[in-house]
Amino acid sequence: MTPQGEDFSAWYNELVAKAQLVDRGPARGTMVIRPYGYRLWELLQAELDRRIKDTGHENAYFPMLIPESYLRREAEHVEGFSPELAVVTHAGGKELEEPLIVRPTSETIIGEMMAKWVSSHRDLPLLLNQWANVVRWELRPRMFLRTTEFLWQEGHTAHADEADAMRETMLALDLYTEVARDIAAIPVVPGEKTPGERFAGAVRTYTIEGMMRDGKALQAGTSHYMGTNFAEAFDIRYTSGTGRLEPCHTTSWGMTTRMIGAVIMTHGDDKGLVLPPRLAPYQVVVVPIGRGDQLERTSAAARELADRLKAAGVRAHVDDRAQLSPGFRFNDWELRGVPVRLELGPRDLESGTVVMVRRLGDEGKQSIPVSSAPDVIPGLLEEFQEFLLRRATAFRDGHTAAADSWDVFVEVVASGWASALHCGAPACEDDIKAKTAATPRCIPLDGAAETGRCVHCGEPSAYGKRVLFGRAY
Amino acid sequence: MTPQGEDFSAWYNELVAKAQLVDRGPARGTMVIRPYGYRLWELLQAELDRRIKDTGHENAYFPMLIPESYLRREAEHVEGFSPELAVVTHAGGKELEEPLIVRPTSETIIGEMMAKWVSSHRDLPLLLNQWANVVRWELRPRMFLRTTEFLWQEGHTAHADEADAMRETMLALDLYTEVARDIAAIPVVPGEKTPGERFAGAVRTYTIEGMMRDGKALQAGTSHYMGTNFAEAFDIRYTSGTGRLEPCHTTSWGMTTRMIGAVIMTHGDDKGLVLPPRLAPYQVVVVPIGRGDQLERTSAAARELADRLKAAGVRAHVDDRAQLSPGFRFNDWELRGVPVRLELGPRDLESGTVVMVRRLGDEGKQSIPVSSAPDVIPGLLEEFQEFLLRRATAFRDGHTAAADSWDVFVEVVASGWASALHCGAPACEDDIKAKTAATPRCIPLDGAAETGRCVHCGEPSAYGKRVLFGRAY
Ligand SMILES: [Zn+2]
Ligand SMILES: [Zn+2]
Numbered sequence: 003m004t005p006q007g008e009d010f011s012a013w014y015n016e017l018v019a020k021a022q023l024v025d026r027g028p029a030r031g032t033m034v035i036r037p038y039g040y041r042l043w044e045l046l047q048a049e050l051d052r053r054i055k056d057t058g059h060e061n062a063y064f065p066m067l068i069p070e071s072y073l074r075r076e077a078e079h080v081e082g083f084s085p086e087l088a089v090v091t092h093a094g095g096k097e098l099e100e101p102l103i104v105r106p107t108s109e110t111i112i113g114e115m116m117a118k119w120v121s122s123h124r125d126l127p128l129l130l131n132q133w134a135n136v137v138r139w140e141l142r143p144r145m146f147l148r149t150t151e152f153l154w155q156e157g158h159t160a161h162a163d164e165a166d167a168m169r170e171t172m173l174a175l176d177l178y179t180e181v182a183r184d185i186a187a188i189p190v191v192p193g194e195k196t197p198g199e200r201f202a203g204a205v206r207t208y209t210i211e212g213m214m215r216d217g218k219a220l221q222a223g224t225s226h227y228m229g230t231n232f233a234e235a236f237d238i239r240y241t242s243g244t245g246r247l248e249p250c251h252t253t254s255w256g257m258t259t260r261m262i263g264a265v266i267m268t269h270g271d272d273k274g275l276v277l278p279p280r281l282a283p284y285q286v287v288v289v290p291i292g293r294g295d296q297l298e299r300t301s302a303a304a305r306e307l308a309d310r311l312k313a314a315g316v317r318a319h320v321d322d323r324a325q326l327s328p329g330f331r332f333n334d335w336e337l338r339g340v341p342v343r344l345e346l347g348p349r350d351l352e353s354g355t356v357v358m359v360r361r362l363g364d365e366g367k368q369s370i371p372v373s374s375a376p377d378v379i380p381g382l383l384e385e386f387q388e389f390l391l392r393r394a395t396a397f398r399d400g401h402t403a404a405a406d407s408w409d410v411f412v413e414v415v416a417s418g419w420a421s422a423l424h425c426g427a428p429a430c431e432d433d434i435k436a437k438t439a440a441t442p443r444c445i446p447l448d449g450a451a452e453t454g455r456c457v458h459c460g461e462p463s464a465y466g467k468r469v470l471f472g473r474a475y
Numbered sequence: 476m477t478p479q480g481e482d483f484s485a486w487y488n489e490l491v492a493k494a495q496l497v498d499r500g501p502a503r504g505t506m507v508i509r510p511y512g513y514r515l516w517e518l519l520q521a522e523l524d525r526r527i528k529d530t531g532h533e534n535a536y537f538p539m540l541i542p543e544s545y546l547r548r549e550a551e552h553v554e555g556f557s558p559e560l561a562v563v564t565h566a567g568g569k570e571l572e573e574p575l576i577v578r579p580t581s582e583t584i585i586g587e588m589m590a591k592w593v594s595s596h597r598d599l600p601l602l603l604n605q606w607a608n609v610v611r612w613e614l615r616p617r618m619f620l621r622t623t624e625f626l627w628q629e630g631h632t633a634h635a636d637e638a639d640a641m642r643e644t645m646l647a648l649d650l651y652t653e654v655a656r657d658i659a660a661i662p663v664v665p666g667e668k669t670p671g672e673r674f675a676g677a678v679r680t681y682t683i684e685g686m687m688r689d690g691k692a693l694q695a696g697t698s699h700y701m702g703t704n705f706a707e708a709f710d711i712r713y714t715s716g717t718g719r720l721e722p723c724h725t726t727s728w729g730m731t732t733r734m735i736g737a738v739i740m741t742h743g744d745d746k747g748l749v750l751p752p753r754l755a756p757y758q759v760v761v762v763p764i765g766r767g768d769q770l771e772r773t774s775a776a777a778r779e780l781a782d783r784l785k786a787a788g789v790r791a792h793v794d795d796r797a798q799l800s801p802g803f804r805f806n807d808w809e810l811r812g813v814p815v816r817l818e819l820g821p822r823d824l825e826s827g828t829v830v831m832v833r834r835l836g837d838e839g840k841q842s843i844p845v846s847s848a849p850d851v852i853p854g855l856l857e858e859f860q861e862f863l864l865r866r867a868t869a870f871r872d873g874h875t876a877a878a879d880s881w882d883v884f885v886e887v888v889a890s891g892w893a894s895a896l897h898c899g900a901p902a903c904e905d906d907i908k909a910k911t912a913a914t915p916r917c918i919p920l921d922g923a924a925e926t927g928r929c930v931h932c933g934e935p936s937a938y939g940k941r942v943l944f945g946r947a948y
Contacts, residue, residue, distance in 0.1 A: 025588060027538035028545070029575050030566075034588055037533035037603070044534065060510035061517065065500035065624055066608055067561070072501070085568050088540070090577065093503075093561040094612035102502050104563065104577070115498060115507055124798070130510070135539055135608065139567035151538055325597070 003337075005272045010216040014267060015145070021275050021338045023262070024145045031143030031150030035259070038338065039146075041283035042262050043153065047133070049185045049280070050155065050257060053177045059129040059157060064111050066134070067102040072110040076235040079109065082202020086138040088150075104137040109203065109228070109254055112158045113236030120160055120240050120250060127170065128160040146263035147220070147475050154258035160238055160250040164229070167251035168206075171227040174255035175208045178223035186261060187278040187390040188212045188268045189398055190222055191470060193444025198428040201254075205229035211443045211470065213398040214267035217418040219443045219472040222264050225255035263475070268394050275339025276361055278390050279383040284319040286311055286379060287335045288356075291328045291347035300346050307344065307356065307372060314376040316383070336361060341386045342379065346372075360386060362393075404468070411457050411471070415440035419472040421449075425456035426464025434458050440471045476810075478745045483689040487740060488618070494748050494811050496735070497618045504616030504623035508732065511811065512619075514756035515735050516626065520606070522658045522753070523628060523730060526650045532602040532630060537584050539607070540575040545583040549708040552582065555675020559611040561623075577610040582676065582701070582727055585631045586709030593633055593713050593723060600643065601633040619736035620693070620948050627731035633711055633723040637702070640724035641679075644700040647728035648681045651696035659734060660751040660863040661685045661741045662871055663695055664943060666917030671901040674727075678702035684916045684943065686871040687740035690891040692916045692945040695737050698728035736948070741867050748812025749834055751863050752856035757792040759784055759852060760808045761829075764801045764820035773819050780817065780829065780845060787849040789856070809834060814859045815852065819845075833859060835866075877941070884930050884944070888913035892945040894922075898929035899937025907931050913944045 003020065004012040018024045023039030026032075035043065055061075067090060073080045083106045090102040105111065112130065120128055133155050140150045157174055161167040175192050182190040190210035200207040204226035211219045233239065233249040242248050269276040279285050288308050290300035301322040311318035319340075321331050328345070335343055345357040345367075356372045360382075370378060401418025405411035414420040415438050424430065424442065435441050449467035456463055476493065477485040491497045496512030499505075508516065528534075540563060546553045556579045563575040578584070585603065593601055606628050613623045630647055634640040648665050655663040663683035673680040677699035684692045706712065706722040715721050742749040752758050761781050763773035774795040784791035792813075794804050801818070808816055818830040818840075829845045833855075843851060874891025878884035887893040888911050897903065897915065908914050922940035929936055 025591065027540075028542050028584070028587065029538055029540040032538035032540060034538065035536040037535045040535045041533070043536075060514070062510045062513045063508040063516075063626065065502055065505035065507065067500075067502040067505060067610070067624065069501050087568075088563045088566040088575075090561045091564045092574075094614065095558050095560075101565075102561075111501070114501065118498065137540070141567065151540065153536065323597075 003272070003274070006215060006270075013272070017266065017270060017274060018145045026145075029150065031140035031148070033145050033149045033151070035153075038283055039262060042265070042277070042281055043259055045281050045283070046181070046185065046261055047155075050177070050181050051133070053181065054131050054155070054157065057173060057177065059131045059159075061131050061133065063132055063134070064108050064115065066105050068105050068108075068111045070101045070103055072114065073103060075110065076203045076232055078231070079203035083107070083138070086140075088137045088139055105134070106136055106138045107254070107256070108132060108134070108156055109158065109232055110236070113232045113238060113252070116158075116160050116238045116250070116252070117236050120238055122241050123162055123243055126160060126162045126240055126250065127166060129170075130159065131155055131157045144263075144475075146259055146266070149259075152259045154256050157253070157255040159253045160233070161252070162240065162242070162248070162250070164251050167253050168227055171206065171208060171225050171253045171255070174225040174253070175210065175223075178210050178225070178255075178257055181257070182210055182212065182222055182261070182264075183391065185278070185280045186265050186268070187387060187394060188222065188264055189391060189395040191444060191446050193446040193449075193470065195444060196426065196431065196442045196469065198431050199442060201226045203228060203231050205231065209444050212264050212268055213394075213401060213419065213472075214264070214475070215270070215397065216267070217401050217472070219419065219474040220260070220264045220267065221443070221474065222261055223255070223257040226253060228252040228254065269390055270339070271362070274337030276390065277339035277341060279341045279387045282339065282341055283317065284340050285317045285383055286319070286342045286344060287340045288318060288320045288344045288346060289328060289331050289335070290320070290322050291345060296348045297322070297324055300348060300351060303351055303372070304346050307346070307375060310376045311379060314380060316376070316379055341383060344375065362386075363389060402470075405457055408458060412438055415471055415473060419443065419470050420457075421468045421470055422457035423452065423454045423463035424465070424469045425459055425461035427459070427461070430456060430459045430461070434471065439473045441474055443470045443472050443474060445469050476745070476747070479688060479743075486745070490739065490743060490747060491618045502623065504613035504621070506618050506622045506624075508626075511756055512735060515738070515750070515754055516732055518754050518756070519654070519658065519734055520628075523650070523654050524606070526654065527604050527628070527630065530646060530650065532604045532632075534604050534606065536605055536607070537581050537588065539578050541578055541581075541584045543574045543576055545587065546576055548583065549676050549705055551704075552676035556580070556611070559613075561610045561612055578607070579609055579611045580727070580729070581605060581607070581629055581631065582705055583709070586705045586711060586725070589631075589633050589711045589723070589725075590709050593711055595714050596635055596716055599633060599635045599713055599723065600639060602643075603632065604628055604630045617948075619739070620733055625732045627729050630726070630728040632726045633706070634725070635713065635715070635721070635723070637724050640700055640726050644679065644681060644698050644726045644728070647698040647726070648683065648696075651683050651698070651728075651730055654730070655683055655685065655695055655734070655737075656864065658751070658753045659738050659741070660860055660867060661695065661737055662864060662868040664917060664919050666919040666922075666943065668917060669899065669904065669915045669942065671904050672915060674699045676701060676704050678704065682917050685737050685741060686874060686892065686945070687737070687948065688743070688870065689740070690874050690945070692892065692947040693733070693737045693740065694916075694947065695734055696728070696730040699726060701725040701727065742863055743812070744835070747810030749863065750812035750814060752814045752860045755812065755814055756790065757813050758789050758856055759791045759815045759817060760813045761791060761793045761817045761819060762801060762804050762808070763793070763795050764818060769821045770795070770797055773821060773824060776824055776845070777819050780819070780848060783849045784852060787853060789849070789852055814856060817848065835859075836862060875943075878930055881931060885911055888944055888946060892916065892943050893930075894941045894943055895930035896925065896927045896936035897938070897942045898932055898934035900932070900934070903929060903932045903934070907944065912946045914947055916943045916945050916947060918942050
């Protein structure tokens with residue numbers, strides 16, 4: 003496999019295939035998510051879904067095929083998505099009277115239904131979520147990161163006023179921040195997008211940005227306050243307590259299979275994937291060693307150990323593929339990012355021990371009593387989870403610097419993120435991008451109040467605080 | 476609501492809307508699955524997914540857009556689906572060189588990937604499952620039963636030989652039978668389809684058939700042995716232990732959102748839905764009664780009770796909508812099929828009791844100590860689940876009869892199922908359908924050996940046992 007330092011992009015492309023996460027689909031930019039990759043998604047999905055439900059949202063399902071006219075009702079929205087649409091023109095053996103769009107996102111069709119379902123202030127807030135596939139035609143596809151079809155959840159909510167809708171917008175951002183940090187071990191930075199980077203039709207767009215190991219940023223989830231734009235376009239109105247007809251304030255927010263790409267690029271190294279235990283399909287792999295009768299005995303012991311680990315709540319797997327050497331199997335599970343490997347050879351059987359190897363860290367090989375493994379491993383996995391978050395945080399902080407001059411800015415964004423004052427002018431953003439490939443990733447929520455001169459053009463700064471700039475996926 | 480006895484079809488259409496299960500989508504034959512309907516699906520999905528995983532299958536995800544040429548590779552398959560396809564002809568602002576089909580099912584694209592993934596007998600069996608949306612253009616749509624887009628799981632597996640593939644085919648049928656019976660309380664009949672009713676491209680098709688309360692049959696899940704048809708068309712081959720290149724034997728099997736329609740039509744009555752507790756989004760609804768201060772006190776007590784029920788593993792909900800009368804709320808939850816209602820009025824508060832009402836059964840209202848509710852309710856829900864299965868079984872058996880003459884056959888299929896000998900000729904099946912609207916639903920697996928004369932044409936019987944005939948959804 004190409005080393006990260008040589009060609010990060012080649013490393014990524016080779017790894018997603020070799021680790022059997024994904025395969026190319028036949029239609030342009032589509033991907034097959036293989037069982038190992040899909041399990042990662044399922045585990046992430048379960049964590050996010052639980053939090054979405056716990057905060058009062060209900061799942062529903064809306065049709066994937068949307069009449070073309072729906073998208074035209076909100077001008078900015080259709081403009082934002084037009085070049086990416088896939089269009090069904092024929093069905094049931096005939097040409098359709100009105101073409102149907104394969105949903106690129108569902109604001110329009112959900113807006114249409116919200117208008118039917120909301121009439122009184124008692125119907126608000128309406129808190130919906132959908133798990134679905136969406137299609138956005140992709141000319142420069144990249145597995146997980148930019149694919150023509152991807153999987154996601156999309157939250158769509160309607161509220162009586164701006165304050166309530168903004169609370170919801172920030173709640174969704176908080177959920178994403180928490181899932182990224184606590185489950186994927188990615189220390190994302192939550193913040194607001196500058197106007198030039200807003201979602202099509204949104205009044206405010208918030209994002210969580212993670213730093214990948216090549217210093218680039220990845221937008222790992224977004225949350226949008228739509229104001230009354232969609233409510234006006236789709237006639238989502240309610241009668242207030244005083245009997246007045248008012249437009250709703252809506253939000254939408256999404257997290258996608260892109261998160262798997264973020265996990266790979268935040269933690270992976272030249273040996274392959276490194277998976278946070280909370281997302282790892284297998285948290286522990288037990289590898290029995292030996293030949294013939296010996297292998298049968300160590301395999302039986304490995305299965306017994308795996309059963310005891312499972313009973314302790316650990317996702318354990320036994321790799322007893324007799325046709326493959328132990329070394330090959332060790333490398334395979336390192337490539338596939340399993341947090342802990344347990345090696346079980348004939349001598350371990352005699353001494354009642356097992357050799358424990360972490361996927362990362364300085365501890366090296368360690369022999370522990372096999373009987374204690376189910377007690378020891380859960381804590382070890384928690385430690386490993388925390389270790390990955392600490393390591394990623396240190397990496398992010400080590401590659402982020404304040405930039406108060408253009409020279410420093412250029413140097414910093416070559417390998418990481420620059421925290422800089424900016425004038426807020428879209429044209430100035432464009433200039434910066436043309437010169438450095440860096441874009442404003444977000445205005446961090448927790449940034450300290452500060453004003454001054456734009457790092458690029460010298461005009462007075464906007465936003466009242468610094469903006470984070472970086473090259474991005 | 477129209478009574479079942481007057482117009483079953485009108486009853487169904489009104490109920491799915493009034494119970495807020497579903498709404499019509501804008502594109503022909505599409506449906507919006509509302510939160511209450513989607514929760515039913517999620518609960519069914521969780522039960523089925525667990526069983527699919529426990530039997531060694533892995534979930535994956537395959538692209539929804541399939542090149543048209545893929546479908547043409549298996550002749551029977553393309554013929555079976557051609558009139559139902561939705562076709563993407565334009566994407567990314569251009570006309571596509573090759574149109575893309577929105578998957579009507581995924582045998583072809585999964586076959587293409589299996590060919591890449593299988594090389595040795597060690598790669599077999601390959602046991603995959605996918606949860607996905609599919610599109611089949613529907614000219615006579617019916618919510619949940621026949622919709623242009625629906626949700627399902629599709630299992631796809633590859634095996635070394637017929638025996639192993641047939642074991643898998645029957646295993647999937649067993650899973651479906653179990654989920655229908657134990658979770659949905661539908662006493663389905665598992666059996667084989669006659670050749671005329673086989674899936675496009677299959678060698679053998681198995682089905683589970685449930686009887687709805689109008690005496691019609693509903694196919695609630697199917698499992699197909701494909702022989703080597705798809706393996707030959709997609710080049711899915713493996714090297715055997717002796718070094719020979721052999722085609723795989725494949726299977727596919729699916730269960731869909733149609734199951735929700737089956738639940739509605741198996742258990743519902745003139746008051747509305749009747750939900751089996753294992754699928755009910757709310758197993759218990761607590762309705763506080765009173766006005767003003769009283770309602771505040773009973774509502775607080777209702778919430779406390781609901782919390783204690785939740786702690787006991789019961790899905791409980793409090794309906795404290797002050798603007799609606801108790802009677803309206805009682806009817807609403809009867810309409811929505813909640814198994815048990817608990818009424819909590821000011822006098823109940825004083826006496827420390829709660830009034831318990833089952834959705835069905837002869838017990839009437841019953842007052843129980845509020846403190847005992849969390850102990851009593853779980854068992855009551857189990858009883859209710861079993862009661863529904865017994866009731867549906869009695870209904871099915873009461874509407875199924877042996878038919879050894881044509882006159883009896885005609886009479887029986889007018890209101891239920893006929894168990895009859897048949898010659899097996901497709902032309903004779905067509906005649907029967909033209910005269911009675913009944914079709915062969917399946918050849919039940921547990922049918923006793925029997926031969927004789929066809930109930931319709933008098934030719935010698937086929938299959939060595941009786942066939943179940945009925946009108947069907
Ligand atoms: Zn500037
Ligand atoms: Zn006949």
